[in-house]
Amino acid sequence: MNESKTDILVIGAGSGGLSVAAGASQMGADVILLEGHKMGGDCLNFGCVPSKALIASGKAAYGQAHSAVFGVADHKPQVDYAVAKDHVRDVIAQIEPMDSQERFEGFGVRVIREYGSFVSPTQVQAGDQVITARRVVIATGSSPLVPPIPGLDKVPFYTNETIFELREKPDHLLIIGGGPIGMEMAQAHIRLGCKVTVIEGMKALGKDDPEAADVVLNALRLEGVAIHESAMVAQIRGSDGAVEVVTENGEIYAGSHLLLAAGRKANVDRLNLEVAGIDQTRAGIKTDDTLRTTNRKVYAIGDVAGGLQFTHVAGYHAGIIIRSALFGLPSKAKTNHIPWATYTQPELAQVGMSEAEAHAQYGGNVETAQFDYHHNDRAVAERKTPGFIKVMVVKGRPVGATIVGHQAGELINLWSLAIANNLKMGQIAAMVAPYPTIGELNKRAAGAYFSPRLFENQTVKRVVRFVQRWIP
Template sequence: MKASADLLVVGGGTAGLVSARTAAGLGARVLLVERGRTGGDCLWTGCVPSKSLLAAAAAAAGARDATRLGVHAERVRIDFPAVMDHVHSAIDHIEPTDSPASLRRAGVRVETGEFCFTGTASGTVAGRPIRFDQAIIATGSAPLVPKLPGLSGLDYLTSDTLWDLRALPPRMAVLGGGNIGCELGQAFARLGSQVTIIEATGRLLPREDPAASALVEDALARDGARVLTGTGVTGVIPTDAAGSAGGRLVLQDGTTVGFSHLLVAVGRSPRSAHLGLDAAGVECDQRGHVRVDAQLRTTTARIWAAGDITGHPQFTHLAGAHASLAASNAVLGLRRRIDPTVPRVTFTQPEVAAVGVSTAGPPDGVRLRSWSLTEVDRAVTDATTAGFTTIATDAKGRVLGATVVGPRAGEALAELTLAVRHRMRIRDLAGTTHPYPTYADAGWNAAIADVRASLTRPPLSTIVRTASTARRHWVHARARLSSPLGGLNGLPPRKR
């Protein structure tokens, strides 16, 4: 049977969309298979709805907190159905960009149905056989649900099902203090829910700099959320019969936390089951992530993978970048390798953004330089000084990593990501004129402070002092030579 496509793309989320459009743009015959709706997690249950919810929550918090600027607003009233209408209107606005019609205009053929591999170059879509020359697996991930006693009898929420709510949960327990748990927990606290966040490790955002975690925890407390860290959950006791939303979480110490709604946010698991990967010779790790090499090729030469399915960090921006790389490697026969520089942002207030080498306990030979938002003029004028920027460099001053905490930290991280990727020196940042006043001043001032400090360390300090002394003597000598009263050693004065 003749191949149905030069490139088969399985999955219509970010990685699948970018893969398909990239390959079609390179002249390949592309078939994209999606079992449900195109757009994936980012459009329907991830980035777009969550950031829309965060925007509404930030507006509520800003109104309440405006007294710090001398602005006294009346009592803030939350119209939760209207908030959710805003969330869905944002989805509706963006959806046409990710639609099958948009893909077809880009030259991509789209089919709907469950796909299953039957060999290294064949599969079925809704039972109908197809053949392909090459394929990219981009089926993404789904919320991970832990095996907790009693949880299956509860109508719990995840980041997939949360968006069907039409009434504000009066008491929400959030299981997990990672980026999803912190973002959504803060949003619901600001909108008026009584929120409790439970994190098994010793602090929130355990991957981030401890100073950043502490600032986020402080912010959550100001927003009225309760944070419990260093304690696991051993079970769930539903309040009513099966299918109820309310209940109590049982903690390791035997205490309980009551809730009207439970949000499970403990991570995500790859959607690799039921794809028939064994028939295609595609191997997975113990967690179900498809194994790929540095070029995103799987254990079968003609099959590639991109996005959450691979086990690389689960970010939309990374899924898009990897999808473009995988598609161009597959279609053009290139050998491009993945870029190890991966920025990440947690969109709490304050935001936490990081890239490269960790600023928490960095390796030997790595130097840290920090600058607090209390010394950033824009933060002072906005009265939002909770935050900092820390830059990690090596002995030669090359930027290895950074953590930025504060308003718009993700935007401020962009130039630091560029610096890490291109191994720029911190003096390059210091010597670049930055617009004033902005929150990015924290990184710029940190860079300037590091360069100034380097001038006091040998051998550069000796060179600088020698040059400064020589310059001073030269200026004094020139001044005497130019004096109208005469020059040195009886020389006549300079003519003017």
């Protein structure tokens, strides 16, 4: 058994782990990075990147079939599902070098392609190496949750880790789970010529603003996606090419392929956390607001920390670790400015508090400013009018924003900036946006906040009348 020592040991080469490894090494720390599977982690290989690539294929097909309104004849798209998957593979291949072992070794990181397991509070074994580290960062991410549904072990099924390898177009894709992954894959596949049925035990897109979620769900239903809510799965049966999902109320949904999109679980099984004195919760590894675990020399970041499970959160956590572990500076992770988006068409994005959460915390002090897409000239020109932006404001400062509609994932960035920097609505209103852009929606939402104060305020009107009458 070989022994090594290092300043920073990073377990997991996904988004968060790679960011810590690159930053720490380039700032002078000695860094070892462990990865037992694929460099780039879930996001590059099974998540964000391939899903958005497949969504792009679906969008291209949909555009061909719905162009008559622009003066271009509709055309039934000729979809080659296998070539669409080639497109997905090519997109991954173009991004892979940024996450490659060679690139990080160029930064001075020692990369060991093995899984890591604690053998003491300060030591981790990886293959034939035992590594003693001053600080350990666990960045092992999460995996698809496979619920214990009777019969599931006897029926072929896909998850986000395997669906992108499927090259034969499903005739009828059954999706268990109506969260963001399920709804994105539902729309992509309906546009690529599959029948799609989504089976959700509670409410589809249930973690999002209900009014905004309905805009998305209605759009998917209009495209032909069958969405069944309050449908708890009781049993799976069938065989390859002929699958049936049976719900507790006796409904039976038959299809050719099954995709599980029922949530995620933290990757902790290989870590031997008990030996290191690291506590867990049901969601993942227990951390404080500095991302330290119950072992003060060990941090956990990204999905495995059991909070918001998004690639950009892992990247944000990496910055916290760099500040804390490398420079010894106090640094705490916050969540109120973290945005997220579902990349359906229309998109759905959120940052900070939802309307319900804001009212629950601030009661009558919450004001809601809303502006609809159909009042935006660029949205009208591009026939992208379904949707709205809603901003929750307390004492003149935004505490949350919900956007559903075209480019919602881009528009939400401004509100993350505003919340992160404690900006006032007046500062948003002072922004000048080029005309005509979708980005004007943000400014117009701020304007909607001020409109009642300016146009319905009798004091303002009296002042204006006085100035017009008496001031030369």
